[in-house]
Amino acid sequence: MKLFSNILDVLYPNICNHCNKRVPKKTDFFCIQCFGRFEKTNFHKIEDNLVLKRFEGIIPIKAATSFLYINEGNMASQIMHEFKYHKNIELAEYMGKWYGQELKNSVFEKTDILIPIPLHKDKKAIRGYNQSMAIANGIGSILNKEANDDIIIRNKFTMSQTKLSKSERQKNVENVFEVVKKEAIINKRITLIDDVITTGATIEMCAKELLKFPIKSLNVITLGFAYSD
Template sequence: MQFLKDIFYVFYPNLCINCEIALLQNEKFLCTFCKNDLPIIDDNEHINVTLMSTFYGRVPIEDVRSFLYYQKDGITQKIIHQLKYKNQPQIGGFIGEWFGYNLVEANVFKGIDYIVPVPLHPKKQRKRGYNQVTLFGETLSKILGVEYKSNVLIRYSTTKTQTLKQRFERFSDSKTKFKLANTTIFENKHVLLIDDVITTGATIEACANELLKTKNITISVATMAYTQKA
């Protein structure tokens, strides 16, 4: 069987998402060189304050962590693009595993009770076939020992692609709406809200405001990537 796998690999090699060279059999998604070039966000006070500042004065967030810096035409953008649009949901698990063990090592999110994904609209999820944060969240769930809770926070409207909007339009978008199916399940609980990328924080803010309809809820945020937009 291994011989057949080796023959198949010769003719149909997996390629690095970033540089597109053939991966070795012990490599996943990225070659060793590109993996070492990933712009991983350091866990330090200055960076954590910067991440938190996205939500200052807008919505009460207990803590925020993000794994990678996201820049236009950078390696992180290529990874997220493959994850969302090229039918590679497994990339979410790859990121979640690496990020999850980093969080454990940094002793972060010790008091979390549930992990909740930012949902896709059902029509978009049917078209794509998956929510890009599902495997990310499920992997974090296993590593952190916290229950993953989907289908409680529901998205029930469609919007234009966020990247096509100006910053003001993102902040003032009233069409993106979320509904909490059960306002008691998270009572007195600490919820970790997860998404792929933080840009303006508008989507996470909208989700958090819906979650805050729950009595005595605490909300933290974890994402695959973070970018600052002018």
């Protein structure tokens, strides 16, 4: 048996998903060094944090948080790249579970449904999955909450915002989202989940659509936090 397990170990070694070094436990996605490289915000412990400030005076978000700072080339930015271009569903769920552990016994546990920011169906077909749904599934599995991606849909395939003027940007995001199952959100405490927050414009548009209905409260959780100009 010992020999057999050694062979398995050689065939399927437990390696860090980032640097390929060996890790002791198969359940560990990263080695100790790589775990230590993630820059946590700890925003969930700060009520009036930078995520909530992005929505202040714009939309009534009750509580908001992000797990990791994103800076060029850092661990979180590399992870976001994995989500977007390598269809790494397992990693997205894992990161959600990790943050879910940290969110236990916080205000973020007080929610009824987790709703990922939807992708347009064509974009979802290209990417192969909605990374925000995978993150929501991870968080939900730890906090015992249902993640639901068929309550609100994305009707428009939005262009990149970078080259547009302010009024063009506003037009670009108008009527992008549509609630298709209103009975599922009425009188519910909702948490919107996204992979990353930069300006907050996408989350804001999606939140405005949900707030057209009598929901009880709205929270926001993102995995990454990027500073915007």
